[in-house]
Amino acid sequence: xxxxVFAETYKISRQIILxxxxxxxKKITVELDSLNEELQEVEVVYQKEDEITLKGxxxxxxxxxxxxxxxxxxKLGANLAMNNARQxxxxxPGVNVWESDIAxxxxxxxxxxxxxxxNSNFNTRQNGYDISADALGYPESYYNPPMEGVxxxxxxxxxxxxxxxxxxxxxxxxxxxxxxxIKPFEVLNKNTLGSFFNNEALNYFxxxxxxxxxxxxxxxYSFYQLKTGTSWRPxxxxxxxxxxxxxxxxxxxxxxxxxxxxxLDYLAQQAGGLTDLEYKTTPSISKRSRNWFAVNWxxxxxxxxYNFNAKLKIQSKTFALLAQRRTIGNLNxxxxxxxx
Numbered sequence: 001x002x003x004x005v006f007a008e009t010y011k012i013s014r015q016i017i018l019x020x021x022x023x024x025x026k027k028i029t030v031e032l033d034s035l036n037e038e039l040q041e042v043e044v045v046y047q048k049e050d051e052i053t054l055k056g057x058x059x060x061x062x063x064x065x066x067x068x069x070x071x072x073x074x075k076l077g078a079n080l081a082m083n084n085a086r087q088x089x090x091x092x093p094g095v096n097v098w099e100s101d102i103a104x105x106x107x108x109x110x111x112x113x114x115x116x117x118x119n120s121n122f123n124t125r126q127n128g129y130d131i132s133a134d135a136l137g138y139p140e141s142y143y144n145p146p147m148e149g150v151x152x153x154x155x156x157x158x159x160x161x162x163x164x165x166x167x168x169x170x171x172x173x174x175x176x177x178x179x180x181x182i183k184p185f186e187v188l189n190k191n192t193l194g195s196f197f198n199n200e201a202l203n204y205f206x207x208x209x210x211x212x213x214x215x216x217x218x219x220x221y222s223f224y225q226l227k228t229g230t231s232w233r234p235x236x237x238x239x240x241x242x243x244x245x246x247x248x249x250x251x252x253x254x255x256x257x258x259x260x261x262x263x264l265d266y267l268a269q270q271a272g273g274l275t276d277l278e279y280k281t282t283p284s285i286s287k288r289s290r291n292w293f294a295v296n297w298x299x300x301x302x303x304x305x306y307n308f309n310a311k312l313k314i315q316s317k318t319f320a321l322l323a324q325r326r327t328i329g330n331l332n333x334x335x336x337x338x339x340x
Contacts, residue, residue, distance in 0.1 A: 066160030080147040081192035121169035129319035179212030204229035240266035262299040291329030
């Protein structure tokens with residue numbers, strides 16, 4: 001026969017008992033083994049696939065308890081070739097988007113009911129430095145980096161944004177891409193053609209070409225973007241050239257030197273406004289043929305950072321803007337004839 005003995009927190013014991021042992025009255029001893037076992041150490045690592053906020057401390061800034069959002073460009077399904085701001089900023093609550101052109105030449109976003117006209121109520125930055133015409137006196141931004149060259153966009157609102165300037169809307173920072181850290185040389189080219197639903201002609205062209213890589217202690221990245229096209233209204237042609245170059249040298253794990261240069265040069269013709277009746281009946285007409293808008297934007301930046309130890313580090317950031325905006329045309333009420 002088989003003798004089965006079990007008890008809580010102990011392993012089950014099965015023992016064969018001979019009939020002679022039972023008949024002879026021999027004492028039977030059963031030993032139970034404990035179920036307790038010492039397990040090997042297990043390390044659990046969790047990494048967010050899509051960060052939506054900034055870390056508590058990044059570089060030299062504390063973002064803990066500050067209202068902020070983080071947009072990771074590679075996670076978006078947006079039309080980056082046309083800098084479609086509505087799609088890029090779609091998941092940020094409270095952001096108003098004003099699209100003043102068809103190719104995303106200028107970015108217009110605002111929050112808290114403030115005007116989105118050329119980001120005039122946002123402190124606009126690239127790689128952490130100011131890119132507006134005048135941070136305090138004339139904070140409008142005429143420069144908009146191509147979204148195909150942007151790695152992520154950080155937005156800080158509320159009192160936390162006062163660190164960067166006096167704009168009530170907050171701060172938006174475009175963090176540009178770096179070169180591929182595992183390849184010495186990489187080249188990418190994207191070309192986009194487009195037309196309007198009522199026009200069979202291909203009247204939009206976008207070409208984005210980038211090179212980058214890592215060679216020893218040197219990381220480099222550069223791109224050139226060309227945009228040309230016409231709108232669905234007459235007198236609305238445009239041509240834009242955007243160039244960017246970034247060089248990061250890391251002589252030691254404690255020291256890094258970061259230099260970048262940006263150029264935006266474009267000329268756009270503006271079709272002008274319409275009266276309410278014209279907008280309802282013939283919205284595709286234009287009564288202004290000499291309204292032109294030109295921008296030439298040159299940005300320079302040099303950033304040096306040295307980490308003495310885990311508790312002490314120093315950063316020096318120098319940047320400059322050489323830019324001009326040129327306009328010509330008739331900006332009088334649209335129901336008056338152009339005197340030229």
